[in-house]
Amino acid sequence: QEFENGKPAHPAPNMSAQLDQTEEQQFKSFAEKSAARSAALKQKWENARKEKVVVEEETPEHFWDAFLPDVARLSDAAADARDEAAVLKLEIDIQGLREQIAKSASYLKPYDVKRATADAQRVADAIAEAKNRVAPKQKFGFKKGSFTFSKPAAAPPAPKAPKGPEVKATAPTEAAAPGVRGERGAVLVLADDVGPQATLEDLEDCVVFVPRSLQTLRLVKSARCHVFAQAVAGPMYVIHCADCHVRVMPRQLRIHDTTNTTFHVESASGPIIEACSDVRFAPYAATWNGAAPEANFKIKKDAWKDVKDFKWLKREKNPNWDVLEASAFLAEVPAA
Numbered sequence: 213q214e215f216e217n218g219k220p221a222h223p224a225p226n227m228s229a230q231l232d233q234t235e236e237q238q239f240k241s242f243a244e245k246s247a248a249r250s251a252a253l254k255q256k257w258e259n260a261r262k263e264k265v266v267v268e269e270e271t272p273e274h275f276w277d278a279f280l281p282d283v284a285r286l287s288d289a290a291a292d293a294r295d296e297a298a299v300l301k302l303e304i305d306i307q308g309l310r311e312q313i314a315k316s317a318s319y320l321k322p323y324d325v326k327r328a329t330a331d332a333q334r335v336a337d338a339i340a341e342a343k344n345r346v347a348p349k350q351k352f353g354f355k356k357g358s359f360t361f362s363k364p365a366a367a368p369p370a371p372k373a374p375k376g377p378e379v380k381a382t383a384p385t386e387a388a389a390p391g392v393r394g395e396r397g398a399v400l401v402l403a404d405d406v407g408p409q410a411t412l413e414d415l416e417d418c419v420v421f422v423p424r425s426l427q428t429l430r431l432v433k434s435a436r437c438h439v440f441a442q443a444v445a446g447p448m449y450v451i452h453c454a455d456c457h458v459r460v461m462p463r464q465l466r467i468h469d470t471t472n473t474t475f476h477v478e479s480a481s482g483p484i485i486e487a488c489s490d491v492r493f494a495p496y497a498a499t500w501n502g503a504a505p506e507a508n509f510k511i512k513k514d515a516w517k518d519v520k521d522f523k524w525l526k527r528e529k530n531p532n533w534d535v536l537e538a539s540a541f542l543a544e545v546p547a548a
Contacts, residue, residue: 270319275328279312283331290338295346300408300425302339307407309335340404391430392420412439423500425508431458440498442505450475459498463509467491474536475516480509482518485533493517494536 286305293299313320313328320328391411392400400420402410408427412420415434422429422441429448431439436455441448444462451468459476465483467475471490477483478496485491493516496504512518517535524530 270316272320272324275312275316275320275324279309279328279331282309282312283335286335287338290335290342293339293342293346296343299339299343299346302342303408306332306336306339306405307409310407336405343404408445412437425505429460429462431456442500443507445508459496461496461505461507461511463507476536477516478507478511479515480512482512482515482520484520484522486522488521489532491533492536493519493533494538 286302286309289298289305290302293302309332313325313332316328317325389409389411390406391413392402392415393411393413395415395418397417398419400415400418402420402422402424404424410422410426410428411430411432412434413430413432415437418434418437420437420439422439425443425445426441427444428446429441429444431437431448431450431453433452434456435453437453438457439459441458441460444460446462447464447466448460448462449466449468450456450458450470450473453470454472456470456473457476458473461478463480465475465477465479467473467483467485467488469487470485471488473490474492474494475483476494476497483493495516498504519530519533521530521532524532
């Protein structure tokens with residue numbers, strides 16, 4: 213240290229001011245870290261609270277609290293149903309009830325699943341009884357031909373044949389989409405408790421009647437079958453089929469990988485085919501209760517022959533499909 217006149221030549225820096233500044237920086241850093249830790253802790257508590265709610269919802273108690281009131285409500289509504297519109301709504305609602313069971317099966321015990329399925333089936337039976345009460349039984353006949361198909365309260369009799377085929381009422385299965393599967397040489401009537409979406413799969417030499425409107429209809433991997441259906445509010449899909457006859461009134465008809473099959477159809481737009489060969493089209497030619505089915509969409513005139521083939525882009529006539537002459541219309545229901 214150098215001194216001039218008894219005083220330091222270079223005064224020492226203000227240590228007190230430096231300490232105050234350092235302490236202020238340390239305090240500010242501590243406050244920021246504390247605030248960050250507090251925010252992280254609050255977020256952790258919030259996440260834990262949300263996770264706890266999800267876990268509480270996935271319990272048998274929560275399922276039954278939601279499921280049983282729906283069962284009671286639909287059962288009462290089925291008993292009070294007085295028109296076909298009410299029954300149609302119930303048929304859609306019962307599908308929602310079954311979906312509740314399917315979505316909850318991962319955390320329900322087998323006994324709970326079995327009990328819930330039985331409850332849903334009782335509701336479906338009540339809805340079927342309501343439909344029988346308010347809706348007249350359908351009759352089926354061709355516009356050209358003398359055959360009439362009647363469906364009494366029990367399963368209908370088979371068309372006359374040397375050996376009458378067995379007539380089976382179909383019912384949905386829990387393992388797959390509702391519909392009919394794996395039948396051979398049978399006359400089938402789609403059961404009332406099958407929901408608005410139905411699948412006909414792996415059928416051979418069968419005659420199938422669908423005596424009511426649906427939302428969606430699928431015909432898959434079937435051969436030598438005759439399908440007589442009413443209106444379909446959505447699409448009908450025909451996939452991997454051969455040597456079949458189909459009469460249907462869908463909003464849209466989509467056909468894939470199908471050969472030697474005839475379609476009598478009325479729809480809102482032209483049929484769409486892909487990877488098909490030797491498919492034929494004609495107007496819808498069937499009556500139910502003496503009249504054509506009523507569709508809840510606008511039928512486009514001559515849409516049945518406005519066929520679109522995604523795999524045929526040439527200007528020449530498409531060899532994969534043709535128009536069926538009226539003289540070739542089937543006039544009698546075949547025996548299965």
